Every structure is written in C-alpha cells, then in structure tokens.
Amino acid sequence: MKFNADEIASVLKQEIEQYDSQLDVREVGTVLEVGDGIARVYGLAGVRAGEMVEFPGGITGLAFNLEENSVGIIILGNYLGIKEGDEVRALGTLLSVPVGDAIVGRVVDPLGNPLDGKGPINSTETRVVEANAPGIAGRQPITEPLQTGIKAVDAMTPIGRGQRELIIGDRKTGKTAIAIDTILNQKGLDVKCFYVAIGQKDSSVAGVIQILQEHGAMDYTTIIVSGASTPAPLQYIAPYSGTSMAEYFMYKGEHTLIVYDDLSKQANAYRELSLLMRRPPGREAFPGDVFYCHSRLLERSAKLSDDLGGGSLTSLPIIETLEGEVSAYIPTNVISITDGQIYLQPDLFFSGIRPAMNVGVSVSRVGGAAQIKGMKGVAGSLRLDLAAFRELEAFAQLGTDLDAATQAQLDRGYRMVELLKQGQYTPLPVNEQVCMIFAGTKGYLDSITIADVPQFEKDLLEFIRDQKPEILDAIRETGAIRDEDELIGAINEFKSLDESYRDDEAAEDATADAAEAADLDADTDERSDTEEANDADDSGDAEASETTEQD
Numbered sequence: 001m002k003f004n005a006d007e008i009a010s011v012l013k014q015e016i017e018q019y020d021s022q023l024d025v026r027e028v029g030t031v032l033e034v035g036d037g038i039a040r041v042y043g044l045a046g047v048r049a050g051e052m053v054e055f056p057g058g059i060t061g062l063a064f065n066l067e068e069n070s071v072g073i074i075i076l077g078n079y080l081g082i083k084e085g086d087e088v089r090a091l092g093t094l095l096s097v098p099v100g101d102a103i104v105g106r107v108v109d110p111l112g113n114p115l116d117g118k119g120p121i122n123s124t125e126t127r128v129v130e131a132n133a134p135g136i137a138g139r140q141p142i143t144e145p146l147q148t149g150i151k152a153v154d155a156m157t158p159i160g161r162g163q164r165e166l167i168i169g170d171r172k173t174g175k176t177a178i179a180i181d182t183i184l185n186q187k188g189l190d191v192k193c194f195y196v197a198i199g200q201k202d203s204s205v206a207g208v209i210q211i212l213q214e215h216g217a218m219d220y221t222t223i224i225v226s227g228a229s230t231p232a233p234l235q236y237i238a239p240y241s242g243t244s245m246a247e248y249f250m251y252k253g254e255h256t257l258i259v260y261d262d263l264s265k266q267a268n269a270y271r272e273l274s275l276l277m278r279r280p281p282g283r284e285a286f287p288g289d290v291f292y293c294h295s296r297l298l299e300r301s302a303k304l305s306d307d308l309g310g311g312s313l314t315s316l317p318i319i320e321t322l323e324g325e326v327s328a329y330i331p332t333n334v335i336s337i338t339d340g341q342i343y344l345q346p347d348l349f350f351s352g353i354r355p356a357m358n359v360g361v362s363v364s365r366v367g368g369a370a371q372i373k374g375m376k377g378v379a380g381s382l383r384l385d386l387a388a389f390r391e392l393e394a395f396a397q398l399g400t401d402l403d404a405a406t407q408a409q410l411d412r413g414y415r416m417v418e419l420l421k422q423g424q425y426t427p428l429p430v431n432e433q434v435c436m437i438f439a440g441t442k443g444y445l446d447s448i449t450i451a452d453v454p455q456f457e458k459d460l461l462e463f464i465r466d467q468k469p470e471i472l473d474a475i476r477e478t479g480a481i482r483d484e485d486e487l488i489g490a491i492n493e494f495k496s497l498d499e500s501y502r503d504d505e506a507a508e509d510a511t512a513d514a515a516e517a518a519d520l521d522a523d524t525d526e527r528s529d530t531e532e533a534n535d536a537d538d539s540g541d542a543e544a545s546e547t548t549e550q551d
Contacts, residue, residue, distance in 0.1 A: 026089050026090055026091075026092070027043065027044050027045070027046050027047060027089070027090040028043060028044075028087055028088065028089055028090075029041040029042055029043030029044035029047075029053075029071065029087075029088040029089075029090075030042050030043055030085060030086070030087065030088065031055075031082060031083070031084055031085060031086045031087075031088060032070060032084065033084060034075075034079060034082045034083065034084065035079070036079075036232075036272075036276055037074060037075050037079055037231040037232050037233045037273070037276075038064070038072060038073065038074055038075065038079075038233075038273065038276050038277060039055075039061065039072075039073045039075055039079070039082060039088075040070050040071070040072055040073075041053075041070060041071045041072075041073055041088050042069070042070050043071075043088075044063070044071045044088065044090055046090070047063045047066070047071055047090045048063065049063055049064075049066055050062060050063060050094055050095070050130055051063045051090060051091070051092065051093070051094065052090075052091040052092075052093050052094065052095055053073055053088050053089060053090050053091060054088070054089045054091055055075070055082050055086060055088055056081075056082070056086050056087065057081055057082075059075065059076070059077045059078065059079070059081070059082065060075075060076050060077065060091075060095075061073040061074060061075045061076055061088075062074050062076060062095055062233070062237075063090075064273065064277060065277045065279070072277045073088070074233040074236070074273060075231070075233060076095075076110075076111060076233055076234060076237070079231070094128045094129070094130065095128065095129045095130070095237070096126040096127060096128050096129065096244075097110075097111060097112040097126060097127060097129055097241045097244055097245060098112040098121050098123040098125070098126055099123065099125050099126060099127045099244065099245050099248035100123045100124075100125045100248060102121050102122050102123035103121055103123060103222050103245055104192060104219075104220060104221075104222055105218050105219055105220070105221065105222065106118065106121060106222055106223075107209065107222075107223045107225060108121070108222070108223070108224055108225070109224070109225060109226065109230075109234065110224060110226050110234045110237050110238040110241040110242075111234075111241070112241070112245075115225055125248070127244045127245070127247065127248055128244065129237060129240045129241050129244050130240060131243075131244055131247060131300065133296065133299035133300045133302070134300075134302045134304060134308070137305070138302070138304060138305055138307075138308050139162075139302050139303060139304065139305060140303050140304070140305045140306070140310075141303070141369070142160035142161065142162045142163050142303050142339075142366050142369060142370055143160065143303075143369055143370070144160060144161040144162075144303070144312070144370070145158060145159070145160055145161070145370045145371055145372060145430075146159045146160060146161045146163070146182075146191070146255075146257065146314050146370070147185055147189075147429075147430045148178070148181060148182040148185055148427070149181055149182065149184065149185030149427020149428055149429070149430075150178060150181055150182070150355060150422055150427065150428075151419070151420050151422055151428060151433050151436070151437065152355055152357050152420045152422070153178065153342060153355070153357070154371075154375060154430060154433055155375060155378075155379035155382055155383075155420075155433065155437055156357075156359060156362065156364075156379065156382060156383045156386075157340060157342055157357070157362050157363060157364040158364050158366065158367065158368070158370040158371045158375070159182075159314065159316075159364065159366070159370060160303075160314075160366045160369060160370030161255055161303055161312035161314055161370075162301060162302050162303025162304075162312040162313065162314055163301070163314055163315075163339045163340070163364075163366050163370065164298050164301045164314075164315045164316075164317065164337070164338040164339050165314075165315075165316055165338060165339060165340050165341070165342060165364065166316075166317050166318075166319060166334055166335060166338040166340065166341040166342070167179060167316055167317070167318045167319070167341070167342045167344070168318070168319045168320075168321060168326060168331060168334075168335070168341050168342070168343050168344070169320070169321060169324075169343060169344030169345065169346070169356070170320065170321055170322070170323065170324060170344075170346050171320055172349075173344040173345070173346055173349045173356055174344055174349060174354055174355055174356060174424075175261075175262070175318050175320070175344060176204075176208070176261055176318065177355070177424050177425075178316075178342065178344075178355055179195070179259040179261060179316050179318065180195075180208060180211060180212070180425065181424070181425060181426075181427050182257065182259075182316065182427075183195065183212065183217055183221060183257065183259070184212075184215050184217050184425060184427050185427035186217075186220065186257060187215070187216060187217060187220070189255075190254070190255065191220065191254075191255045191256065191257055192220055192221075192222075192246065192249045192254060192255070192256045192257070193217070193220055193221040193222070193256070193257045193258075193259075194221070194222050194223075194224065194242050194245060194246045194256065194257070194258040194259070195208065195212075195221060195222070195223045195224070195258075195259045195261065196223075196224045196226075196238055196239050196241075196242035196258065196259065196260050196261065197223065197224070197225045197226065197227065197238075197261055198226050198235050198238050198239065198260065198261065198262060198263070198265045198266045198269075199226065199227070199228050199230075199235050199262075199265030199266070199268070199269065200225075200227060200228060200261065200265075201227070201228055202225075202227050202228070202229070205223070205225055205227065208223070209223060211425060215425065222242075222245060224238055224241060224242040224245070226238035232269040232272045232273050233269075233273065235265060235266060235269035236266060236269045236270050236273060238266070239260050239263065239266055239297050240297060242258055242260070243258060243297060243300050243301075243313075243315075246258045246313050247300060247313060249311065250302075250304060250311040250312060250313040251304070251308065251309060251311060252309065252311060253304075253309030253310055253311045254311050255311060255312045255314075256311070256312065256313050256314070257313075257314045257315075257316070258301075258313065258314070258315050258316070259315075259316045259317075259318070260297075260315065260316070260317045260318060261318045262317070262318035262319060262320050263294060263317050263318065263319055263330070263334060264318075264319050264320045264330055265320075266293075267286065267290055267293070267294070267330045270286075270287070270290060270293050271285060271286050271287065271290070274286075274287035283329050284328070284329045284330075286329060286330070290329075290330070290333065291333050291337075294317075294330075294333060294334055294337055295337050298315060298317060298334075298337050298338060299337075300313065301313045301314060301315040317334060317338065319331050319334050324345070324346065326343065326361070339364070339365045339366055340362075340363045340364035340365045340366065341361075341362060341363065342355075342357055342362045343357065343358045343361040343362045344356045344357060344358070345357075345358040345361075352421075353417060353421060354421060354422070354423075354424075355422065359383055359386045359387050359390070360387050360390065368380075372430060372434075372475075372479035372480070373478075373479045373480040374431075374434040374475050374479055374480045374481045375430060375433065375434050375437070377480070377481065378434055378437045378438040378441055378481075379437055379441075381441070382416070382437065382441060385412075385413070385416070385441075386413065386416060386417070388409070388413075389409065389410065389412075389413030389414075389416070389417075390413075392406060392409060392410055392413070393410065393413065396410060408446075411446065412440075412443065412445075412446055414450050415440065415445040415446065415448065415450060415453055416440050416441075416445075418450050418453040418454065419436060419437070419440045419445065419453055419457060421454070429472075429476075430475075430476075431472045431475035431476045432461050432464075432472065434475050434481065435460075435461070435464060435471065435472070435475075435487065436457055436460070436461070438481065438484075438487060439460065439491055442488075444491050444495070447501075448501060452500070452501075456501055459494070459498070459501075460491065460494055463490070463494045463497075464490055464494075467490070467493075468486075468490045471486060471487055471490060
C-alpha cells in the first residue's frame with residue numbers, strides 16, 4: 001500500500017485548520033480541614049464571595065470566608081465523603097436554583113432537588129439565590145389586600161400584597177396555623193404560594209403537606225424543606241432559595257406569597273456557621289451581620305411598579321420567642337425590618353381564644369390601605385374597642401361595682417371575642433367576614449348568649465347565602481356594603497325566624513309598650529272620673545247659689 005505525500009499533507013493541514021483549541025482554566029485548591037458542614041481550603045486565591053466550588057464526587061460548596069491564606073467553604077451536601085487533601089475547583093458561577101411552572105406543586109430541597117418522588121424537575125430556567133432587592137423606583141405603595149380568611153387578622157391587622165407581616169409567639173401558639181390558613185385562602189385567587197420549612201421536624205412538614213393536599217392547595221404551592229436533620233448550610237440558604245423561586249413569578253407580573261417557618265432557626269444555623277468560621281461573636285453569640293442576613297432577605301418582598309409588571313411578593317416570616325420575650329435580639333431585629341407583626345399570646349391560646357392574637361401588641365403598618373372599603377367601615381373601631389375591653393375586663397376582676405354602660409361594654413366585648421374565634425383550616429371569605437363583624441359591632445349579638453355566638457354565626461351566614469345572596473355578591477363586586485338597611489333587615493329577619501335568637505330587648509320593649517299603654521288607659525279613666533266628679537261639684541254649687549238667690 002502506497003501513501004501519497006500530498007494527500008497526507010492535505011489531510012494533516014485540514015485537521016490542523018479544523019482544530020479548535022479551548023482552554024478551560026479553573027482555579028484549584030486543596031482541602032486543609034473539613035467538618036460540621038464547612039471546609040477550609042488552601043489556594044483558590046481568585047475566588048469571589050458567594051462563588052460555587054466543586055469537591056470530588058460532584059458535591060458543591062459556597063465560598064463563605066475569604067481569608068489571607070485560605071478560603072472558608074460551606075458545603076451544600078453530604079460532607080462525610082470529603083477528606084483532607086481533596087482537590088477543590090472554582091466553578092466561576094453563583095448558586096442558582098430552578099424556577100418556573102415546573103416547581104409549582106412540588107416538594108424540593110434548598111438546591112431545587114425533588115423530595116416528593118415525582119421525578120426530576122424539568123425546568124430550563126434558573127435564578128441566582130442571592131438576588132438584589134427591587135429599588136425604590138421599582139416599587140409602588142401597597143394598596144391591594146391579601147386576604148388571610150381569618151377574621152381577627154383581616155379586620156385588625158390587614159395584610160396587603162407586597163407586605164412583610166411577622167407572625168411571632170411562643171412555640172405551639174398557632175403561628176404555623178395562621179400561615180397555612182392564609183395559603184388555603186388563596187385558592188382560586190391566582191396567587192402562587194411558597195412554604196419554606198427551616199429546621200422543622202420531618203413529621204411536622206409531612207403534616208403540613210397532607211393538609212395542603214386535602215384542601216387542594218398543593219396545586220398552587222411549592223414547599224422548600226430544610227429539616228432538622230439537614231446540615232446548617234442548607235438551613236441557612238433555604239429562605240433565599242425559596243425567595244428566588246417566588247421572585248420569578250413576581251417579575252412576571254403575578255402575585256406570590258411566601259412563608260418562612262421559621263427565621264429563628266435560620267439565625268441559629270447562621271450563628272453555627274459563623275462560629276465554625278471563627279467569625280467574632282456578638283450579642284447572644286450571633287455574628288454582627290445577622291441583621292443584614294434577615295434584612296436582605298425580607299427586602300426582596302415588594303409590590304413592583306407598573307413598569308416592572310405590577311407583580312408582588314408578600315412574605316410571612318415566623319419567629320419563635322421564649323417565654324414571650326419579644327425584646328430578644330432576633331425578634332427585635334425582624335420586628336424592625338417588617339411592616340407589622342401578629343403577636344400570639346400563650347395565655348389567650350390556652351384559654352381557648354384562637355387565633356390567640358394580642359390586639360394591643362399586634363399591628364399592621366399598612367393599615368386600612370390594605371382593606372376593602374366594607375371591612376374598613378365595620379372594623380374601624382374594633383381594634384380600640386377590644387383593647388378597651390381587655391382593660392375593663394382586668395378592672396372588673398377586682399370585684400368593683402360597675403355601672404350599666406360599663407357592663408354593657410363588657411358584655412359586647414365578650415361576644416366580639418367569641419365572634420373572632422375561628423377554627424383551624426376554616427378560612428372565611430371576606431364578604432362573609434364583613435357581614436358578621438357588622439352584626440357584632442352594631443349590637444345585633446348583644447341579645448345572644450355568649451355560648452350561642454358560634455352557632456348564631458353559622459346559621460346567619462347560611463341564611464344570607466341561601467336567602468340574601470345579593471348582599472354577599474355586592475360586597476364581593478364593589479368591596480363595600482351597598483345598603484346597610486338591607487343587611488340590617490336580613491339580620492332582623494333571621495332573628496325573627498328563630499325563637500332562640502329572637503331579640504329579648506325587643507320583647508322587653510313590647511312588654512314595656514303594653515304596660516305603658518295600660519297605664520295610659522288607667523290615667524285616662526281616672527282623669528275622666530275626676531272630671532265627672534268636678535262637674536258634679538260644680539252643678540251642686542250652682543244649685544246652692546240659685547237657692548240662696550231665691551231666698
């Protein structure tokens with residue numbers, strides 16, 4: 001076999017021309033020590049803060065501490081397979097998570113990996129975890145309400161789309177229940193919901209998932225789980241990952257709701273990482289920048305301007321207190337960042353008042369701007385009335401004699417407290433809330449015994465739904481009570497149909513009117529008798545005078 005030198009030269013020349021040299025230059029370091037979810041790496045002199053790195057076996061990490069001779073890496077995964085001397089490569093990218101419609105209805109970890117056994121998440125879009133918050137020009141004032149379905153919250157501490165409302169209280173006081181009820185109430189309202197479980201027991205998270213599935217809420221909800229057994233680095237980044245997933249929809253002009261349950265455990269995870277990295281501790285051993293850890297997270301919640309699509313991200317961060325100590329470090333930090341708080345008091349919870357909201361401490365800094373006109377009208381004085389009732393109640397326990405007006409105020413207060421009680425996972429539409437709070441504040445519950453208030457509420461709402469649906473339709477469409485007289489007439493008609501709800505005062509008034517009429521008749525008869533006697537006396541005197549004249 002003979003080779004032609006020209007052909008060989010031509011082939012070699014062609015191959016050389018087609019050769020495309022690509023150099024993949026990456027910085028490489030070496031693991032010095034590893035443990036407790038962090039690694040100290042020698043080298044990587046050009047790595048940036050927050051840049052991704054890769055360990056052997058495909059395990060990723062995040063550059064956390066940039067020191068003179070080494071880099072502190074937080075490991076995002078199982079660190080038990082990493083050992084001293086392993087090679088570490090900088091990836092040149094920032095941490096990102098999958099976003100889009102593919103994650104809706106799924107249960108994922110903070111890196112976006114599925115945990116629900118429904119297969120991989122087929123999303124082509126990603127978003128960086130540490131995104132910047134919208135600027136001042138990119139926001140607009142909060143004017144749209146986000147209804148929670150909870151009477152006490154929607155009436156006294158209303159939440160608007162784009163707001164950050166803190167839920168704070170001791171353990172087992174119903175914090176998660178308020179957040180879950182709010183998610184359930186978004187059904188059919190085109191609001192994407194995200195629930196971030198940080199440091200929670202797996203059994204608790206499984207219970208939340210089951211409740212959402214039973215009520216059909218998983219169709220529009222994504223759950224990001226970083227359980228109690230998850231390493232601290234994943235607990236730390238979980239809220240940021242969930243926020244990035246929610247922001248995708250906000251920047252598309254949609255409305256989203258995110259629940260962080262809870263940020264106390266994220267702060268603990270951040271403290272653990274910082275102490276392991278030898279960062280100087282501050283108050284309660286937290287690092288000095290723990291405030292920034294939460295502020296840069298919660299500032300990403302916003303109501304975007306119309307130029308950016310008008311979408312919104314509403315956040316409900318949860319903070320757990322110890323013995324009601326709201327003046328502790330983390331609670332005061334988050335209170336100062338958020339736009340109000342719902343404080344749940346253990347004493348109220350254990351006395352059967354649920355939700356156990358302390359009206360005096362709970363507040364919404366958005367206020368009436370996040371309420372429909374009808375709710376603003378009926379609940380305007382409710383907050384002050386309940387606060388005054390609590391003071392009167394404490395005063396009445398001293399055993400002092402109370403005047404009639406004070407006793408009446410106390411009686412109405414007890415009925416309003418009973419009216420604002422609400423069972424778990426039973427959110428109420430806002431138009432029905434308006435009707436019931438109207439009935440309570442206008443005194444239509446005053447004649448109902450306290451024990452009968454829940455049944456009265458149920459029966460009245462059924463009556464209005466069946467017999468007077470136009471009242472509810474008007475509130476739903478216009479946001480206001482179209483005709484107060486129509487609603488008053490419906491309430492009175494309902495009370496007249498059931499003897500147990502019939503107004504006792506009306507019966508007393510009728511009895512009083514009858515007695516007054518009887519007294520009036522008696523007075524008339526007595527007056528007639530007196531007049532006849534006077535006439536007789538006058539005629540007798542006249543006859544006597546005539547006899548005298550004749551004599």
